[in-house]
Amino acid sequence: MRLSLVSQHLLVFLSVLSLTRAQTTLAQTTFPLITPSMAPTTITPATTTSSLTTTIPAATTLAGTATTTTTTAATTTTAKPLTALSYDPCYNYTVLDDLRRATSNQLQSSYYARYTSKLLCDTNVNWVGWYRLFIRGQSVQMPDTCVDQLSCGTHAPLWLNGTHPQIEDGVVTRNVCGHWWNNCCGFQSNPIRVKACPGNYYVYEFVRPNFCYGTYCADVRNVTINNHTVTPESTLAAPAIFYPFGSAAGDTNNTAIEDGSSSVIQLLSPFLFFGRTYRQIYVNNNGYLTFNQPSNEYVPYSFPTQGSQDIIAGLWTDLDNRVRGVVSYQQYTSGNVLTRATQDINKHFPSPNFYASWVFVATWNKVAYYALTSTETSFQVVLISGRNYSFILMNYGDIAVTGHPVEAGYDTANSMDYFVINGSINGSLISNLRNSSNVNVPGRWAFRVDGGSGSNKEDIVGLRAKLSSFSDLTDTGNVQVVLQQIKQELVKYGLPNSVELKLRKVQKIKP
Numbered sequence: 001m002r003l004s005l006v007s008q009h010l011l012v013f014l015s016v017l018s019l020t021r022a023q024t025t026l027a028q029t030t031f032p033l034i035t036p037s038m039a040p041t042t043i044t045p046a047t048t049t050s051s052l053t054t055t056i057p058a059a060t061t062l063a064g065t066a067t068t069t070t071t072t073a074a075t076t077t078t079a080k081p082l083t084a085l086s087y088d089p090c091y092n093y094t095v096l097d098d099l100r101r102a103t104s105n106q107l108q109s110s111y112y113a114r115y116t117s118k119l120l121c122d123t124n125v126n127w128v129g130w131y132r133l134f135i136r137g138q139s140v141q142m143p144d145t146c147v148d149q150l151s152c153g154t155h156a157p158l159w160l161n162g163t164h165p166q167i168e169d170g171v172v173t174r175n176v177c178g179h180w181w182n183n184c185c186g187f188q189s190n191p192i193r194v195k196a197c198p199g200n201y202y203v204y205e206f207v208r209p210n211f212c213y214g215t216y217c218a219d220v221r222n223v224t225i226n227n228h229t230v231t232p233e234s235t236l237a238a239p240a241i242f243y244p245f246g247s248a249a250g251d252t253n254n255t256a257i258e259d260g261s262s263s264v265i266q267l268l269s270p271f272l273f274f275g276r277t278y279r280q281i282y283v284n285n286n287g288y289l290t291f292n293q294p295s296n297e298y299v300p301y302s303f304p305t306q307g308s309q310d311i312i313a314g315l316w317t318d319l320d321n322r323v324r325g326v327v328s329y330q331q332y333t334s335g336n337v338l339t340r341a342t343q344d345i346n347k348h349f350p351s352p353n354f355y356a357s358w359v360f361v362a363t364w365n366k367v368a369y370y371a372l373t374s375t376e377t378s379f380q381v382v383l384i385s386g387r388n389y390s391f392i393l394m395n396y397g398d399i400a401v402t403g404h405p406v407e408a409g410y411d412t413a414n415s416m417d418y419f420v421i422n423g424s425i426n427g428s429l430i431s432n433l434r435n436s437s438n439v440n441v442p443g444r445w446a447f448r449v450d451g452g453s454g455s456n457k458e459d460i461v462g463l464r465a466k467l468s469s470f471s472d473l474t475d476t477g478n479v480q481v482v483l484q485q486i487k488q489e490l491v492k493y494g495l496p497n498s499v500e501l502k503l504r505k506v507q508k509i510k511p
């Protein structure tokens with residue numbers, strides 16, 4: 001929620017912290033604003049040059065009764081503070097999906113004798129950083145028991161001599177053995193580092209082995225590998241940040257209709273979105289979610305729209321699932337997806353002990369843009385809730401460039417809260433979504449969206465004030481004086497002394 005003060009010469013963007021909703025209601029009054037005196041050292045306001053009319057948009061309440069607002073000007077961004085993560089290989093790895101590395105790829109002795117040149121040898125690979133093993137798009141791990149000689153497309157398959165770590169072990173170092181001379185550790189290769197990751201996978205920091213021919217193996221001995229994903233294109237894994245989707249996840253498909261939508265989806269658990277509680281949702285083919293009605297709008301509105309709808313836009317643009325791709329969705333109230341969501345949210349947000357009890361995944365998989373039939377764009381919007389918290393994850397895969405207008409982020413009724421993902425409003429730069437993040441996970445943007453108090457953004461009220469002043473408000477010292485004076489005024493009008501004012505931005509609007 002946000003307060004807006006408007007006057008003449010300077011725009012002052014402020015955050016008022018520590019207000020409760022009741023107190024905010026008290027603040028819904030008009031109060032005169034006092035400008036700083038000419039002498040910044042004088043605390044007592046000297047001149048009152050203007051009496052400002054202040055309109056404070058009412059708080060939305062958890063009960064869902066949004067009250068009116070008269071804000072018309074563009075307001076401060078509601079970007080949630082970001083949780084800086086230190087570099088984590090679980091979210092920064094290279095995908096290694098090479099069927100030849102599978103333990104099932106066993107060479108005949110006649111073959112390896114004749115085709116030595118075709119044997120894999122990992123000393124030829126320029127290893128950089130961390131890797132995650134896949135076989136045909138399926139996440140697998142390195143073997144941590146002995147592997148037969150002549151497996152994994154080489155002479156001496158490399159396996160991990162030591163058990164895989166648990167998540168709480170963090171990064172561990174393990175010895176690597178190559179099976180040769182009928183000795184499981186005939187070659188002792190260079191040790192590598194290994195980490196267990198949320199989502200039940202491992203990453204490995206592969207290094208050049210100290211001999212040839214040996215390869216790091218992908219263990220498929222206990223894994224059923226799909227045979228129908230054969231063409232190189234379709235063997236590409238969905239980005240690892242994606243939640244399960246498609247037929248494998250039991251998704252419901254949207255009908256392939258230009259500018260179409262899902263039918264109404266009843267939510268198995270209510271979703272709290274900035275104070276409003278929703279029990280239904282629509283997945284619109286053009287890349288966004290709406291709650292009250294489906295939408296066929298194919299030209300995105302620019303956020304903030306000051307409109308009447310709540311909108312969650314993974315990538316709102318003119319997509320066309322008739323020619324290419326699938327739009328599908330699924331919701332979960334139990335199982336691994338909840339575990340994964342719980343881990344992700346606790347990772348991305350400092351909220352203690354969050355447990356996901358409901359997850360909704362909408363996926364636009366390899367969908368074309370309208371009239372750009374060869375393009376493929378993939379992204380997800382994941383809604384997550386637990387108790388009275390709610391979150392959104394936007395996961396971006398390959399995003400084709402487009403000349404269509406685009407918009408990614410979210411907006412709310414009257415735009416009291418909104419967020420525009422940086423760089424998402426220019427279709428020629430849109431591919432960057434795959435690499436950008438607010439949580440240090442390339443391709444992922446995460447937001448807390450319940451709007452409840454105690455959220456990661458505190459209880460922030462924005463004030464946008466226009467002031468006339470003789471002193472230079474771009475000077476920090478002068479601003480402190482003004483802040484104190486504004487605070488005194490706010491307190492006079494019923495706010496607690498504990499309110500804290502912070503300056504967001506000063507903008508000079510007249511010389």
Ligand SMILES: *[C@@H]1O[C@H](CO)[C@@H](O)[C@H](O)[C@H]1NC(C)=O
Pocket residue numbers: 087088092093128129130
């Ligand atoms: C991701 O890993 C690569 C390779 O190790 C490294 O160069 C890069 O700095 C890492 N990225 C981040 C964001 O840490």
Ligand SMILES: *[C@@H]1O[C@H](CO)[C@@H](O)[C@H](O)[C@H]1NC(C)=O
Pocket residue numbers: 146161175177184185
């Ligand atoms: C694993 O490595 C240890 C030394 O760290 C070695 O003693 C052991 O023999 C190796 N395991 C096998 C199966 O070779």
Ligand SMILES: *[C@@H]1O[C@H](CO)[C@@H](O)[C@H](O)[C@H]1NC(C)=O
Pocket residue numbers: 145221222
């Ligand atoms: C395969 O699974 C079985 C049963 O879960 C287990 O005993 C065995 O060690 C596994 N084998 C490998 C190579 O992981």
Ligand SMILES: *[C@@H]1O[C@H](CO)[C@@H](O)[C@H](O)[C@H]1NC(C)=O
Pocket residue numbers: 224225226227
């Ligand atoms: C895949 O094909 C191989 C032989 O081509 C067969 O042995 C295996 O059972 C098949 N796997 C599945 C899951 O169909």
Ligand SMILES: *[C@@H]1O[C@H](CO)[C@@H](O)[C@H](O)[C@H]1NC(C)=O
Pocket residue numbers: 247251252253326
């Ligand atoms: C959804 O579409 C995909 C791709 O066309 C198809 O394979 C799948 O069977 C469909 N799922 C349902 C439930 O119709």
Ligand SMILES: *[C@@H]1O[C@H](CO)[C@@H](O)[C@H](O)[C@H]1NC(C)=O
Pocket residue numbers: 422423429
């Ligand atoms: C936003 O994106 C532009 C380029 O698209 C970049 O120059 C700028 O630094 C970004 N800003 C932030 C805050 O990430």
Ligand SMILES: *[C@@H]1O[C@H](CO)[C@@H](O)[C@H](O)[C@H]1NC(C)=O
Pocket residue numbers: 426427428429
């Ligand atoms: C989008 O970015 C491109 C490349 O930087 C630029 O040429 C173009 O003018 C931008 N378009 C809009 C609408 O901002």
Ligand SMILES: *[C@@H]1O[C@H](CO)[C@@H](O)[C@H](O)[C@H]1NC(C)=O
Pocket residue numbers: 431432433434435
């Ligand atoms: C994203 O990062 C990858 C590897 O870091 C790079 O190859 C690719 O060009 C980047 N894509 C964009 C759109 O910046």
Ligand SMILES: *[C@@H]1O[C@H](CO)[C@@H](O)[C@H](O)[C@H]1NC(C)=O
Pocket residue numbers: 387388389452453454455
């Ligand atoms: C969630 O609800 C509980 C009471 O049910 C309340 O104590 C808590 O403050 C609420 N949390 C949020 C974030 O609104």
Ligand SMILES: [Ca+2]
Pocket residue numbers: 258259285286298317318319320370
């Ligand atoms: Ca369309």
